[in-house]
Amino acid sequence: xxxxxxxxxxxxxxxxxxxxxxxxxxxxxxxxxxxxxxxxxxxxxxxxxxxxxxxxxxxxxxxxxxxxxxxxxxxxxxxxxxxxxxxxxxxxxxxxxxxxxxxxxxxxxxxxxxxxxxxxxxxxxxxxxxxxxxxxxxxxxxxxxxxxxxxxxxxxxxxxxxxxxxxxxxxxxxxxxxxxxxxxxxxxxxxxxxxxxxxxxx
Amino acid sequence: xxxxxxxxxxxxxxxxxxxxxxxxxxxxxxxxxxxxxxxxxxxxxxxxxxxxxxxxxxxxxxxxxxxxxxxxxxxxxxxxxxxxxxxxxxxxxxxxxxxxxxxxxxxxxxxxxxxxxxxxxxxxxxxxxxxxxxxxxxxxxxxxxxxxxxxxxxxxxxxxxxxxxxxxxxxxxxxxxxxxxxxxxxxxxxxxxxxxxxxxxx
Amino acid sequence: xxxxxxxxxxxxxxxxxxxxxxxxxxxxxxxxxxxxxxxxxxxxxxxxxxxxxxxxxxxxxxxxxxxxxxxxxxxxxxxxxxxxxxxxxxxxxxxxxxxxxxxxxxxxxxxxxxxxxxxxxxxxxxxxxxxxxxxxxxxxxxxxxxxxxxxxxxxxxxxxxxxxxxxxxxxxxxxxxxxxxxxxxxxxxxxxxxxxxxxxxx
Numbered sequence: 001x002x003x004x005x006x007x008x009x010x011x012x013x014x015x016x017x018x019x020x021x022x023x024x025x026x027x028x029x030x031x032x033x034x035x036x037x038x039x040x041x042x043x044x045x046x047x048x049x050x051x052x053x054x055x056x057x058x059x060x061x062x063x064x065x066x067x068x069x070x071x072x073x074x075x076x077x078x079x080x081x082x083x084x085x086x087x088x089x090x091x092x093x094x095x096x097x098x099x100x101x102x103x104x105x106x107x108x109x110x111x112x113x114x115x116x117x118x119x120x121x122x123x124x125x126x127x128x129x130x131x132x133x134x135x136x137x138x139x140x141x142x143x144x145x146x147x148x149x150x151x152x153x154x155x156x157x158x159x160x161x162x163x164x165x166x167x168x169x170x171x172x173x174x175x176x177x178x179x180x181x182x183x184x185x186x187x188x189x190x191x192x193x194x195x196x197x198x199x200x201x202x
Numbered sequence: 203x204x205x206x207x208x209x210x211x212x213x214x215x216x217x218x219x220x221x222x223x224x225x226x227x228x229x230x231x232x233x234x235x236x237x238x239x240x241x242x243x244x245x246x247x248x249x250x251x252x253x254x255x256x257x258x259x260x261x262x263x264x265x266x267x268x269x270x271x272x273x274x275x276x277x278x279x280x281x282x283x284x285x286x287x288x289x290x291x292x293x294x295x296x297x298x299x300x301x302x303x304x305x306x307x308x309x310x311x312x313x314x315x316x317x318x319x320x321x322x323x324x325x326x327x328x329x330x331x332x333x334x335x336x337x338x339x340x341x342x343x344x345x346x347x348x349x350x351x352x353x354x355x356x357x358x359x360x361x362x363x364x365x366x367x368x369x370x371x372x373x374x375x376x377x378x379x380x381x382x383x384x385x386x387x388x389x390x391x392x393x394x395x396x397x398x399x400x401x402x403x404x
Numbered sequence: 405x406x407x408x409x410x411x412x413x414x415x416x417x418x419x420x421x422x423x424x425x426x427x428x429x430x431x432x433x434x435x436x437x438x439x440x441x442x443x444x445x446x447x448x449x450x451x452x453x454x455x456x457x458x459x460x461x462x463x464x465x466x467x468x469x470x471x472x473x474x475x476x477x478x479x480x481x482x483x484x485x486x487x488x489x490x491x492x493x494x495x496x497x498x499x500x501x502x503x504x505x506x507x508x509x510x511x512x513x514x515x516x517x518x519x520x521x522x523x524x525x526x527x528x529x530x531x532x533x534x535x536x537x538x539x540x541x542x543x544x545x546x547x548x549x550x551x552x553x554x555x556x557x558x559x560x561x562x563x564x565x566x567x568x569x570x571x572x573x574x575x576x577x578x579x580x581x582x583x584x585x586x587x588x589x590x591x592x593x594x595x596x597x598x599x600x601x602x603x604x605x606x
Contacts, residue, residue, distance in 0.1 A: 009419060011211075015218055016423040023226055024427070030233055031434055037240050038441050049598055054402065056267055058325075061490050065460055068569075072590035078598075086263050087325060104335055111326055123462075123491060124515055133508055134573075141573045165270075169343045186274035193400045194251055194280075198597045200458065200605050201402050213413075218420050225428055232435050239442050256604065258469055260527075288465050289527060306537055367472075371538075371545045388476035395602045396453055403604050 050079035052196035054189065055088035058113060059122040060131060060146060063091045066202040067149040073198075074156035081196070082153075083189040085163035088202070089170070091116050091150065092162050092177050105171025112170075116146045154180045161188060252281035254398035256391065257290035260315060261324040262333060262348060265293045268404040269351040275400075276358035283398070284355075285391040287365035290404070291372070293318050293352065294364050294379050307373025318348045356382045363390060454483035456600035458593065459492035462517060463526040464535060464550060467495045470606040471553040477602075478560035485600070486557075487593040489567035492606070493574070495520050495554065496566050496581050509575025516574075520550045558584045565592060 051073045053066050070080045084092050096114035098106050113119040124130035138145070144152065154160065161184045162177055174183070193199050253275045255268050272282045286294050298316035300308050315321040326332035340347070346354065356362065363386045364379055376385070395401050455477045457470050474484045488496050500518035502510050517523040524535040542549070548556065558564065565588045566581055578587070597603050 008416075012214055012218070012416060012419045013423055015214060016222075016420060016427070019218055019222055020424070020427050023222065027229060027431060031438075034233075034236055034240065034438055037244070038438065038445070041240070041243055041445055042441075051594075051597075054267070054271075056263065061460065065458070065489055068590055069458075069594065072594050076591075076594060078594075085267055104339060107335070108326075108339075124512075133511070137508060137512075137573045137575075141569070143569065143573065165343070165345065169339050169345065171339075186270055187278075190253075190271065190274050190278060190280075190400075193253075196400070198594075198600070198603045199400045199402060200603060201404065202605065214416055214420075217416060221420050221424055225424060229428075229431060229435075236435075236438055236442065239446070243442070243445055256469070256473075258465065287469060306541060309537070310541075367545070367547065371541045371547065373541075388472055389480075392455075392473065392476050392480060392482075392602075395455075398602070401602045401604060403606065 048077070048079050049073075049198075050081070050196040051198040051200065052081045052189075052193040053083065053200045053202060054193075055082055055084045055091065055202045056086045057122070057202055058087040058090040058119055060119050060134065061121045061123070062202045063088075063116065063119065064146055064149065066200070067146070067153050069200070070153045070158050071149065071156060074153065074158050078197075080153070080156075080158040081161065081192040082158060083161045083163065083184070083192065085166050085189075087112070089162055089166050089172060089177075090119065091146075092160060092181050093172075094178050095176060097173055097176050100173075101171050108170050109172075116150060119146065150178075159192075161192070163189075250279070250281050251275075251400075252283070252398040253400040253402065254282075254391075254395040255284045255402045255404060256395075257284055257286045257293065257404045258288045259324070259404055260289040260292040260321055262321050262336065263323045263325070264404045265290075265318065265321065266348055266351065268402070269348070269355050271402070272355045272360050273351060273358060276355065276360050280399075282355070282358075282360040283363065283394045284360060285363045285365065285386070285394065287368050287391075289314070291364055291368050291374060291379075292321065293348075294362060294383050295374075296380050297378060299375055299378050302375075303373050310372050311374075318352060321348065352380075361394075363394070365391075452481070452483050453477075453602075454485070454600040455602040455604065456485045456593075456597045457487065457604045457606060458597075459486055459488045459495065459606045460490045461526070461606055462491040462494040462523055464523050464538065465525045465527070466606045467492075467520065467523065468550055468553065470604070471550070471557050473604070474557045474562050475553060475560060478557065478562050482601075484557070484560075484562040485565065485596045486562060487565045487567065487588070487596065489570050489593075491516070493566055493570050493576060493581075494523065495550075496564060496585050497576075498582050499580060501577055501580050504577075505575050512574050513576075520554060523550065554582075563596075565596070567593075 055063065055066055066082060070082060074080045090112050093115050096109050098109060101109065120128065120131040121134055160181045162181050164183050164185050253271065257265065257268055268284060272284060276282045292314050295317050298311050300311060303311065322330065322333040323336055362383045364383050366385050366387050455473065457474065459467065459470055470486060474486060478484045494516050497519050500513050502513060505513065524532065525538055529535055564585045566585050568587050568589050
């Protein structure tokens with residue numbers, strides 16, 4: 001027999017091919033699974049960024065930065081949620097209603113700003129002079145008024161949520177609140193904040 | 203020699219099998235390593251969610267939302283840490299102690315609420331009338347009192363930390379602080395906040 | 405021919421090896437690709453941790469915790485950015501300038517602290533007595549003064565940003581602001597906060 005017999009070579013070739021192709025199928029399946037998992041893992045962090053704010057104050061100089069950041073973030077395509085609780089809920093008021101309220105609820109209604117238009121600043125208010133001055137300076141610098149900032153945020157897709165517990169406690173009715181506002185409790189806030197990239201308090 | 207010699211065929215068969223199983227073992231080991239790494243990577247984001255709060259205020263309307271969120275988050279199985287610094291430390295007081303303090307420390311002790319029961323609200327306090335009204339409205343709406351909210355948070359596993367620097371500065375002794383409170387500095391706060399999903403300030 | 409001819413054995417061996425290595429090259433290439441992807445995925449979360457703070461207050465008891473946390477975080481190797489807006493911008497003032505300002509701007513300049521040295525506390529200020537007492541107690545406890553805390557933060561690499569909109573609105577000139585401060589708008593803040601591990605408001 002010739003040592004370099006082509007028949008021998010061919011035979012071995014074929015044998016290896018056969019034996020391997022069985023194994024190859026197995027490997028290919030495993031490779032596919034791994035590549036799928038990798039694709040999922042790489043895709044994961046590409047979720048939309050989100051800002052969630054907790055607003056407990058009602059003053060112009062607290063609400064204004066909240067909405068300026070909300071509108072900025074929304075314009076960058078971020079999800080934006082603002083949860084209003086305690087004094088903060090006054091930023092969502094459309095009007096004040098007195099009928100059907102207890103005396104305590106009427107007193108609280110009277111003492112709090114009936115709409116964002118009438119809110120004051122937290123420092124240097126000086127019986128309203130400071131607030132008026134600040135509003136004038138905002139106007140001179142082409143900064144939107146607070147009501148405009150709030151309207152704009154809704155137009156840009158920000159979600160405004162009013163705290164139901166606060167409403168119950170202060171006797172605020174849904175009639176007094178803007179129509180584009182959702183209602184929720186602490187569970188709603190925590191859920192919204194859990195997947196937020198940025199969490200802020202005002 | 204006959205090429206189709208069954209002995210030669212058998213020999214070749216065996217040889218291919220051996221070499222192949224060697225290679226296959228190698229590949230299997232590699233697959234195992236990869237699958238382990240993938241499992242680790244997929245498991246990574248499934249850590250417990252965590253809320254860390256920095257409390258610098260002592261007023262009822264700042265402390266109350268902090269503990270309502272703390273208790274809500276804890277009930278969802280989240281880790282909760284509250285770090286109390288500056289005025290905030292008054293929320294952790296059990297009583298006020300005067301003996302052994304300097305005059306300045308006594309003055310500060312006198313001017314700050316001796317326990318969370320006696321704290322006031324930050325707006326519309328009106329010499330205490332507003333605070334009493336708010337407490338009444340909380341009661342009428344079945345909202346726990348502040349001391350109850352604090353006790354509940356501890357029962358639910360929230361970690362309360364008192365800022366040692368503030369205690370040193372204001373002359374507050376460990377004797378004045380609740381027994382279930384830990385003590386720590388700015389490093390403790392930063393460590394707690396680093397792995398938090400939600401970071402808040404009150 | 406002798407069947408156990410070592411030359412034949414060697415030849416067959418070589419043939420099988422060749423054939424196998426050809427087939428397995430493909431697999432090896434796939435393994436390499438997968439391992440590279442895994443390495444990238446594992447490396448991803450090892451970015452530097454970052455704290456971004458939004459400072460809207462000017463009082464000593466708001467600015468001080470902000471800078472104590474800033475300096476603590478920086479000392480742990482974290483990235484630190486502080487964005488100062490509204491009243492907060494006063495923490496960045498070097499001096500007050502009156503010439504060239506409108507009457508309203510002069511009034512605001514007059515009413516706000518001209519430097520961090522002269523800022524007050526937000527509670528128990530008592531016409532300045534409380535602030536002085538707090539400064540004395542800080543000194544007795546070897547806590548740096550506010551101006552020292554600010555200088556230290558810059559030395560440690562914290563980035564201080566002044567809100568341009570606030571400066572325009574309040575008529576604050578760059579001349580009045582520390583030299584080591586950058587200027588930016590809401591977009592700058594959102595960008596800085598987007599990749600932060602900890603976001604705080606003061």
